[in-house]
Amino acid sequence: MISSWRRRRAGRRAAKDQGRGENGDSELTIPTHFRCSISLDLMKDPVTLSTGITYDRESIETWIEAGNKTCPISNQALKSLEPIPNHAIRKMIQDWCVDNQSYGIERIPTPRIPVSSVVVAEILSEITMASKRGDQEVCLQLVAKIKALWKESERNKRCIMANNTGSLLSAAFETFAKASFNRNDAVLEEILSALALLFPLDGEAMSCLGSAASLHCMVRFLKGGDLSGRRNAVLALKEILSSDERKVNALSEIEGSLEALVKLIKEPICPSSTKASLMAIYHVVNSSFPKETIVERFVEMGLVSLLLEMLVDAERSICEKALGILDGICRSEKGREKPYDHALTIPVLVKKILRVSDLATEFSVSIIWELCKNEKREEGGVLVLEALQVGAFQKLLLLLQVGCAERTKEKATELLKLLNLHRDRLECIDSMDFKDLKRPF
Missing domain, CATH: 1.25.10 (Leucine-rich Repeat Variant)
Structure with missing residues (x-):
């Protein structure tokens, strides 16, 4: 009997087609039809193309995203670029892994099916309708679902980004911000946290976030929100000011806005919020039409001393x-x-x-x-x-x-x-x- 340490080492070798059995003589070989034809590794998420050939999802998606529209093995044109999960092969691979546990082979987990553009579009459509009728609870759940899908995989991120998510979420944010008398802070904070994942945003999204109602809402978060809300608000303000310096005057006229930005430097939350606050102030100070009074306000707040000590x-x-x-x-x-x-x-x-x-x-x-x-x-x-x-x-x-x-x-x-x-x-x-x-x- 070999030691447990030698068993783990044998398992690692087995994953690379070099594992050994208990007697130290037999060699474990991964079945050929369990290997991806591109990476030559054991498939973790086997998917089949329209040509009938199976590959590991990560490998074939990398191939397709590189601009290829043919099957790597047969060189046939692909009728569809959407691979289909091969559940039969995946089940066989999982059973093979279980049977070879003694060699240190671990069972591959059942993969999550990536989100499709259709699903993302449906969720975003429901968010838009929920925001128009002022349904906060439904909107909260749907935005949380978008965030969960985002965190699952890189493919999900690309799919979400490709469906104009930033613009639609920004429009929903503006809609709820206009109804500020209801104090929809919970849903607004959730939308803003989702938008923070999508930066930088396009012009349409920036237009919604830069509206008077949206700016007032974000300043409110800066002044009295929780740590996460303040961080997401300053990240959004940095994006808004960097894309449109005309928003400098609009922001500076909101009571307590400049003081809130300086406070984030005096009492830092995290490096990203400190940098975002500095960038926001930079855009305010260096805009093409800064007011002398804005500079005076920053000086009176002690910003010069704060920056010199920071340097x-x-x-x-x-x-x-x-x-x-x-x-x-x-x-x-x-x-x-x-x-x-x-x-x-x-x-x-x-x-x-x-x-x-x-x-x-x-x-x-x-x-x-x-x-x-x-x-x-x-x-x-x-x-x-x-x-x-x-x-x-x-x-x-x-x-x-x-x-x-x-x-x-x-x-x-x-x-x-x-x-x-x-x-x-x-x-x-x-x-x-x-x-x-x-x-x-």
């Missing part, structure tokens, strides 16, 4: 988004007041040059350029001296040598000229060494 040890994605927001804020006269007074501003920005990514470098140079260019002369060029002290001159010289975008090159050149005027006033130190700075932070 000290932020990972790449968050760092780029935070710098992008600061760049937008510093284009405003009111927005520059707080960075001028914050001790971390120049040291952190100089540190990020050539350390994170090209995008982070461009933002950092742009912010330093905005601050130094607009610094009041009566202040004696404090920021210029500080930038020089923490190694900005060397960093900018290196940046010009390694290359960068033309606009960034222009700003770096202007900064170098400005810094060069003060090089005789103090000794430059390495940008990584902040211990000699007199300003506490």
Whole structure:
């Protein structure tokens, strides 16, 4: 008798056609008609094509999705691209697995039949009708069914995506949002959680989600929803603002909307919600028609200090988004007041040059350029001296040598000229060494 460990090892070999029996001599061979003709592995979900040849579902669907419309073995044209489950072969394979348990072969589970486009279309039609008549319970059940099907398999995901699900769910969301006097938060949260699986959405869906009623609903979730509701709401807002900057004013006019976005950064739920909130704020600050009052509101909320402290040890994605927001804020006269007074501003920005990514470098140079260019002369060029002290001159010289975008090159050149005027006033130190700075932070 071989040990249990050797039995498990034998089983693994058997699955690869190399397993051995108890006597150590006999070799277990997978019957040829149990193998997929494409992968040559034991079929887990055998399906038959219109040509009568059976394959494993995963293998043949990969073949069909690649654009092939013929049978791999016979090369005959397929009358239908929808494979039919072969229950007889599957039952035989399962019986064979059970008979060979001693070799370590595990019984293949009965596969779930993938959802069809017809079934998905029927569910979506019922959701649309339920939303029009205001039937929350039915709509809840149907949306939950869509989510369950989505989680079952990659094929289901593709089928759901191909049936205009995002647009129909967005329309249902808008319908229930308009009836806000009924406080349909349960059904709205369920629809929004389903939509979060489908991002990015098309223009029709974005139009529904960007309506006044939908925006008010999502801001309500941001301000007082549960963790899941707040996460899904900010993900949706990020998508809306990135697809249509005209929604910036509509969002900013909703009471508490900007405060709710900042709160998600102050009190993070998860990395995805933090990044989504940063992106939403980025689109607000950098829209083509931002209001000065919007920037002032963000500054009053303490956003500048929050971003600077976040930048000290932020990972790449968050760092780029935070710098992008600061760049937008510093284009405003009111927005520059707080960075001028914050001790971390120049040291952190100089540190990020050539350390994170090209995008982070461009933002950092742009912010330093905005601050130094607009610094009041009566202040004696404090920021210029500080930038020089923490190694900005060397960093900018290196940046010009390694290359960068033309606009960034222009700003770096202007900064170098400005810094060069003060090089005789103090000794430059390495940008990584902040211990000699007199300003506490």
